[in-house]
Amino acid sequence: MRAVIYDAYAADNSRLKLGEVPDPKVGPGQVLVEVRAAGVNPVDWKLMAGGLDAMMDVWFPVVPGWDVAGVVRAVGPDTPEFSPGDEVMSYARKDVVRAGTFAQYVAVPASAAAHKPPALDWHQAGGLPLAGMTALRSLDRLEVAAGDTLLLHGASGGVGSAALQIGRDRGARVIGTASEPNHDYLRALGAEPVTYGEGLVERVRKLVPEGVTAVADFVGGQVETTLAVLAEGGRHVSVADNSVERRGGHWIWVRPDGAKLAELAGLAERGVLTVEVAGSFPLEEVGAAFDLSRSGHARGKLVITP
Known part of the structure; x- marks a missing residue:
């Protein structure tokens, strides 16, 4: 072949x-x-x-x-x-x-x-499969539910956009980092976009003065920013930076799992996930x-x- x-x-x-x-x-x-x-x-x-x-x-x-x-x-x-x-x-x-x-x-x-x-x-x-299951595992590990404010680093990529949609379906308020040309895309999926880079902490704090309750990093190198915007008792994960484990977070490495993939298929059939x-x-x-x-x-x- x-x-x-x-x-x-x-x-x-x-x-x-x-x-x-x-x-x-x-x-x-x-x-x-x-x-x-x-x-x-x-x-x-x-x-x-x-x-x-x-x-x-x-x-x-x-x-x-x-x-x-x-x-x-x-x-x-x-x-x-x-x-x-x-x-x-x-x-x-x-x-x-x-x-x-x-x-x-x-x-x-x-x-x-x-x-x-x-x-x-x-x-x-x-x-x-990989992007969707990484998003699902991240949000499961964060125990994202209604009432959470979820920050996604890298929200317009394959993993980030899946996590955005799953988070919104669970009732969370979602804030997503992206370049400005992708802000309308994030808004259409139901997120509040913020521009990444210098000044990100201040921009997130302006939206959520009390801090966010959960953060998923799909970019890497975001630990300090995450901790600066995380509310007391908040949870955080990263798929790209294992140093989060030394800072109270979890490093995500998704496993092949047909049952979880079927769960994503169900979300797609309900019109929740594209x-x-x-x-x-x-x-x-x-x-x-x-x-x-x-x-x-x-x-x-x-x-x-x-």
Whole structure:
């Protein structure tokens, strides 16, 4: 099958290439998915640069990609949850970094898959799993509920926009940081936008003099700002900065979980959650997608479409 691979770590796209790799085997409890769309996440190019080498085993050559939406073409033994022809999505991270989703086919554990909701098209479904589940896990860890004032650092990105929508559905007041061109987008989703950068503490305190009750950092490097605007007894998490654990917060690392993904699918079906797609790229242009992701200026999700 056709797939994008890299055969060594690289901080740029120099090791990326399009090639032929063996078709995936489908073991017990697995499903073979024909990929229709695969979301791009910052972790994809950070992995390629060796950023997680101390944490995860890597077997070269690597097919990057952890998100997928597609059609089940085969199931392994004892996999009653799915049948060929089912439309599914998955956060398909495995214990060893090797066989990812930027390919024509990928085998994923049935426990990590969920049925694609009809409310989402292929591009949206392909971009939802990791971002949506990170947002959901963050808000679950924060125990966000009605009456909370929730601050989101990086509210216009894929994770931030999902957290914004989930937080609003739970009855929270949501304040989101973003560049000014994205303020109308945040308002349309139900948040109060503030510009990030110098003066952010003062801008948030002007909106919420008593301080916010919960903060989710989807950018990194925001601990001091978070603590400066957090009300007494407030909670905070980060997906990008493990130093929060030394400052009373929690570092979020989402797990593959089909049941949680199905929960997100239910929110999409209720009209609570949608996915902004910033762009789609064929396998030949994964490098361009990585460049745009690295820039930090993509609003919503980027997807690969084999």
